[in-house]
Amino acid sequence: MAAAAEPGARAWLGGGSPRQGNPTSSPELGAGSRSPSGPGSGPGSGPGSGPERAGARPLSPAAPGHSFRKVTLTKPTFCHLCSDFIWGLAGILCDVCNFMSHEKCLKHVKTPCASVAPSLVHVPVAHCFGPRGLYKRRFCAVCRKGLEAPGVRCEVCELHVHPDCVPFACSDCRQCHQDGHRDHDTHLHHWREGNLPSGARCEVCRKTCCSSDVLAGVRCEWCGVQAHSVCSAALAPECTFGRLRTMVLPPACVRLLSRNFSKMHCFRISESTAPEPGEGEDSVDGSAPAGPGREVMALESSKQTLKIFDGNDAVQRNHFRAITVPRLAKSQEVLEVALRAYYITEDPQGFQLQALPAPALAGNTGASGKAWSGGTTEEESSRGPGARDAPSITRVPEAWIIRALPRTQEVLKIYPAWLKVGVAYVSLRVTPQSTARTVVLEVLPLLGRQAEGLKSFQLVEVLMGSRQVQRTVLADEEPLLDRLREIRQTSLRQMSQTRFYVAESRVVAPRVSLFVGGLPPGRSPQEYSSLLDEAVASKAGLVSVSHVYSAQGAVVLDVACFAEAERLYMLVRDTAVHGRPLTALVLPDVLHLKLPPHCRPLLVFVNPRSGGLKGRDLLCSFRKLLNPHQVFELTNGGPLPGFHVFSQVPCFRVLVCGGDGTVGWVLAALEEMRHRLACPEPAVAILPLGTGNDLGRVLRWGPGYSGEDPFSVLVSVDEADAVLVDRWTILLDAHEAGSGENSVADAEPPKIVHMSNYCGIGIDAELSLDFHQAREEEPGKFTSRFHNKGVYVRAGLQKMNRSRGLHRALRLQAGRQEVQLPSIEGLIFINIPSWGSGADLWGSESDSRFEKPRMDDGLLEVVGVTGVVHMGQVQGGLRSGIRIAQGSYFRVTLLKAAPVQVDGEPWVQAPGHMIISAAGPKPCFKVTWHLAW
Ligand SMILES: CCCCC/C=C\C/C=C\C/C=C\C/C=C\CCCC(=O)O[C@@H](CO)COC(=O)CCCCCCCCCCCCCCCCC
Numbered sequence: 065m066a067a068a069a070e071p072g073a074r075a076w077l078g079g080g081s082p083r084q085g086n087p088t089s090s091p092e093l094g095a096g097s098r099s100p101s102g103p104g105s106g107p108g109s110g111p112g113s114g115p116e117r118a119g120a121r122p123l124s125p126a127a128p129g130h131s132f133r134k135v136t137l138t139k140p141t142f143c144h145l146c147s148d149f150i151w152g153l154a155g156i157l158c159d160v161c162n163f164m165s166h167e168k169c170l171k172h173v174k175t176p177c178a179s180v181a182p183s184l185v186h187v188p189v190a191h192c193f194g195p196r197g198l199y200k201r202r203f204c205a206v207c208r209k210g211l212e213a214p215g216v217r218c219e220v221c222e223l224h225v226h227p228d229c230v231p232f233a234c235s236d237c238r239q240c241h242q243d244g245h246r247d248h249d250t251h252l253h254h255w256r257e258g259n260l261p262s263g264a265r266c267e268v269c270r271k272t273c274c275s276s277d278v279l280a281g282v283r284c285e286w287c288g289v290q291a292h293s294v295c296s297a298a299l300a301p302e303c304t305f306g307r308l309r310t311m312v313l314p315p316a317c318v319r320l321l322s323r324n325f326s327k328m329h330c331f332r333i334s335e336s337t338a339p340e341p342g343e344g345e346d347s348v349d350g351s352a353p354a355g356p357g358r359e360v361m362a363l364e365s366s367k368q369t370l371k372i373f374d375g376n377d378a379v380q381r382n383h384f385r386a387i388t389v390p391r392l393a394k395s396q397e398v399l400e401v402a403l404r405a406y407y408i409t410e411d412p413q414g415f416q417l418q419a420l421p422a423p424a425l426a427g428n429t430g431a432s433g434k435a436w437s438g439g440t441t442e443e444e445s446s447r448g449p450g451a452r453d454a455p456s457i458t459r460v461p462e463a464w465i466i467r468a469l470p471r472t473q474e475v476l477k478i479y480p481a482w483l484k485v486g487v488a489y490v491s492l493r494v495t496p497q498s499t500a501r502t503v504v505l506e507v508l509p510l511l512g513r514q515a516e517g518l519k520s521f522q523l524v525e526v527l528m529g530s531r532q533v534q535r536t537v538l539a540d541e542e543p544l545l546d547r548l549r550e551i552r553q554t555s556l557r558q559m560s561q562t563r564f565y566v567a568e569s570r571v572v573a574p575r576v577s578l579f580v581g582g583l584p585p586g587r588s589p590q591e592y593s594s595l596l597d598e599a600v601a602s603k604a605g606l607v608s609v610s611h612v613y614s615a616q617g618a619v620v621l622d623v624a625c626f627a628e629a630e631r632l633y634m635l636v637r638d639t640a641v642h643g644r645p646l647t648a649l650v651l652p653d654v655l656h657l658k659l660p661p662h663c664r665p666l667l668v669f670v671n672p673r674s675g676g677l678k679g680r681d682l683l684c685s686f687r688k689l690l691n692p693h694q695v696f697e698l699t700n701g702g703p704l705p706g707f708h709v710f711s712q713v714p715c716f717r718v719l720v721c722g723g724d725g726t727v728g729w730v731l732a733a734l735e736e737m738r739h740r741l742a743c744p745e746p747a748v749a750i751l752p753l754g755t756g757n758d759l760g761r762v763l764r765w766g767p768g769y770s771g772e773d774p775f776s777v778l779v780s781v782d783e784a785d786a787v788l789v790d791r792w793t794i795l796l797d798a799h800e801a802g803s804g805e806n807s808v809a810d811a812e813p814p815k816i817v818h819m820s821n822y823c824g825i826g827i828d829a830e831l832s833l834d835f836h837q838a839r840e841e842e843p844g845k846f847t848s849r850f851h852n853k854g855v856y857v858r859a860g861l862q863k864m865n866r867s868r869g870l871h872r873a874l875r876l877q878a879g880r881q882e883v884q885l886p887s888i889e890g891l892i893f894i895n896i897p898s899w900g901s902g903a904d905l906w907g908s909e910s911d912s913r914f915e916k917p918r919m920d921d922g923l924l925e926v927v928g929v930t931g932v933v934h935m936g937q938v939q940g941g942l943r944s945g946i947r948i949a950q951g952s953y954f955r956v957t958l959l960k961a962a963p964v965q966v967d968g969e970p971w972v973q974a975p976g977h978m979i980i981s982a983a984g985p986k987p988c989f990k991v992t993w994h995l996a997w
């Protein structure tokens with residue numbers, strides 16, 4: 065990415081970047097002045113460590129870290145502070161981060177420049193970037209430019225960035241759990257600048273605070289409150305989670321010790337949404353990877369493009385940033401542009417550019433002898449890039465590496481890790497004699513902790529990468545100045561993202577809960593232990609089985625060592641037992657005793673495979689609106705991990721996003737887990753993502769979700785009433801295939817399934833089966849509800865003339881009574897007044913033989929259909945089914961194998977018995993008003 069001034073802006077006032085002078089004196093206590101915008105509040109945001117450009121006067125003393133200058137505007141431009149149009153020809157532009165403002169607005173700018181933003185982060189938390197996507201009218205949080213080309217966004221907060229800008233993004237994601245490092249109980253707003261939804265109004269002045277032209281306005285990532293960045297200063301800093309407060313799982317109530325598990329693993333975000341290969345794995349590289357799309361473009365002859373590396377690591381990876389400078393630019397100007405490309409605003413006097421000969425790009429990190437430093441003479445500058453006498457681009461080395469000049473001392477900020485709120489720090493002068501130990505010794509009295517003795521504290525180096533935050537405890541004798549030099553040699557960006565904490569030495573005992581699913585069901589704890597020993601050789605002293613879910617073939621392991629947990633996690637995901645692949649998930653602990661009394665957190669399950677395929681987007685939205693730890697993707701281990709995590713929560717609710725099959729899947733898992741839950745009967749709401757969505761329809765969640773605002777969905781869940789819906793148990797006792805009714809040889813042990821909507825035998829199950837087989841074969845084709853219904857119709861048309869005489873292939877008993885069957889092709893037991901995507905099979909006519917059907921009366925209705933034409937007529941509202949019986953206990957004897965569907969999930973049932981009996985009414989959520997879906 066070229067680091068030239070914003071297109072359309074021409075330099076008006078010459079000169080470099082005015083920065084606050086005043087090199088930090090030693091020692092000094094930094095105060096936490098809370099900044100309402102950007103990555104959290106921070107200390108005197110200013111320039112911190114390293115040499116500062118002396119004598120320069122900032123255009124705006126309030127604006128943290130910006131390098132503002134006046135520019136002449138050559139195209140329509142908007143102010144990033146007030147978002148209004150900048151009338152006239154003059155604007156104020158930050159040369160480093162492209163913040164543009166009215167001159168009059170400048171004094172109010174609190175948004176920090178990207179160059180200092182890392183130093184203002186409260187608690188470093190890495191992001192979780194998803195795959196590249198097109199985000200129209202969104203702006204990059206680093207360079208502030210539009211995301212016209214594909215960009216990336218964090219899966220758990222609203223951060224949007226260009227792929228090239230990822231390495232420069234602050235590690236300022238939402239802190240969604242306690243990790244034993246910087247745990248806190250007070251919860252503050254987590255402000256994110258810009259990209260507000262259209263129509264956003266300021267909480268303070270009630271005027272519009274969004275903009276589709278620039279990155280402007282702020283929004284709290286937890287409660288969603290929105291404001292102008294200036295107005296937000298008037299809001300109380302504490303966040304109470306807003307409208308969704310009773311649903312959100314508070315981060316202070318979730319604990320997850322994770323060490324090297326990535327955020328993707330912690331939030332169980334599946335690999336398909338993980339970043340593309342080579343797209344800025346969070347290493348220490350500070351630049352964009354080179355590639356065909358990034359090759360340096362041919363430019364008009366007055367300009368040249370140079371590849372700039374910021375350290376050995378970037379050279380090794382061939383990750384550079386391209387800068388465009390006039391061919392006749394002075395070397396000092398080139399160095400300034402190169403530093404700006406890496407968001408470094410320290411004095412260029414402290415740096416030099418070293419030429420990198422072409423072969424070195426393949427891995428030689430040693431630069432050639434040619435060097436140019438900030439304090440230049442005319443003669444030196446002629447040797448550097450952009451040399452005046454360079455006749456052609458071939459004479460100028462194309463690649464340069466920025467090197468920090470050796471420093472004999474420097475000023476370092478040391479943060480006390482135990483301070484829960486605010487980021488007060490101590491500035492210390494570090495000399496060649498300083499070690500980690502001497503630094504701690506010097507800092508403790510300044511923080512009033514000297515009485516506790518040196519042994520109780522350690523110096524921790526924290527690398528705040530945008531994708532991963534890494535902590536390293538420094539050895540007591542580690543020479544600090546050497547360490548700083550080493551970091552700068554590796555990467556200058558890494559230096560600006562590294563922070564040093566004095567932390568208490570108490571060791572947090574490692575403990576990781578690892579869910580392992582996909583094991584054979586019905587085994588004892590000992591059998592599961594030996595199965596796992598065989599499969600992945602788990603280490604006895606470090607790993608124990610804490611929970612066994614024998615019916616589901618799953619266990620939860622308690623692992624007392626991070627390295628072992630990481631090894632097991634990777635290995636389990638690569639292992640199959642008895643031909644079935646295992647699932648591994650890292651699960652958090654919910655600290656249920658800390659939950660506020662009003663809190664009834666929502667446990668969300670999403671099936672991304674359901675009918676309309678809207679699940680992926682919803683997963684992302686719910687992770688952002690709630691705590692990602694309460695959102696579970698069903699294709700990643702099913703419903704069990706979610707219920708396990710919530711098992712101790714005294715009162716919770718469930719939202720199932722999926723079709724009828726998915727709702728049935730979650731309700732069945734709930735049935736199995738009920739006795740192990742502190743809240744055994746949570747009410748269940750439905751977001752209908754499937755094809756038929758019959759239960760969703762009758763509970764008034766609508767015929768199918770089609771992209772409505774996920775926030776309003778959550779609000780309607782919060783406002784819904786709990787109603788009771790009968791659940792039914794179906795015992796399937798199959799005899800040997802092809803055997804008669806009197807056969808005694810059972811093919812397989814009896815099986816139990818649960819039902820809440822309907823159970824069909826015959827033609828409707830046959831169509832379901834055709835549909836499901838077609839979807840299994842080509843899932844990519846089943847992308848819309850409309851298309852899915854077309855597949856049912858096609859399957860139906862093929863079976864129009866089919867006549868199997870189902871009534872001859874089965875016997876029906878209602879209670880103790882044998883029921884005579886009319887001539888039918890399908891027999892359907894219905895609990896709700898919706899089947900086959902909204903059709904009313906029973907019909908509305910009153911009938912003295914039967915009670916009026918209800919879904920909570922403990923009765924099932926039984927109807928017959930004569931074939932596909934009859935079903936079509938029912939679908940068209942022209943006819944109803946043939947009413948056969950009503951009751952609470954049924955026994956069906958299948959004389960031949962027959963297709964059976966329960967809540968739309970079909971299979972072929974071997975001959976034998978099916979016993980349908982009431983399992984009792986269960987609570988479900990019903991919306992009291994009809995949503996316009
Ligand atoms: C007169 C010719 C009519 C030909 C119609 C052809 C075929 C389709 C007919 C009926 C399909 C009916 C039921 C679906 C079958 C099985 C599903 C049972 C289980 C179930 O409900 O599962 C659901 C779980 O959520 C999922 O099921 C569905 O989503 C089913 C969607 C089916 C949509 C079919 C729309 C068909 C519209 C046909 C309207 C025809 C009206 C013609 C009336 C005049 C006739 C003379």
Ligand SMILES: Nc1ncnc2c1ncn2[C@@H]1O[C@H](COP(=O)(O)OP(=O)(O)OP(=O)(O)O)[C@@H](O)[C@H]1O
Nearest residue numbers: 673674675722723724725726729754755756757968
């Ligand atoms: N109990 C279950 N176990 C495993 N997978 C299931 C279960 N129930 C549903 N699924 C799978 O989830 C996917 C989506 O099913 P779902 O019922 O949510 O959507 P649908 O079939 O499109 O909609 P509908 O059931 O409303 O017609 C299907 O591939 C289905 O096989």
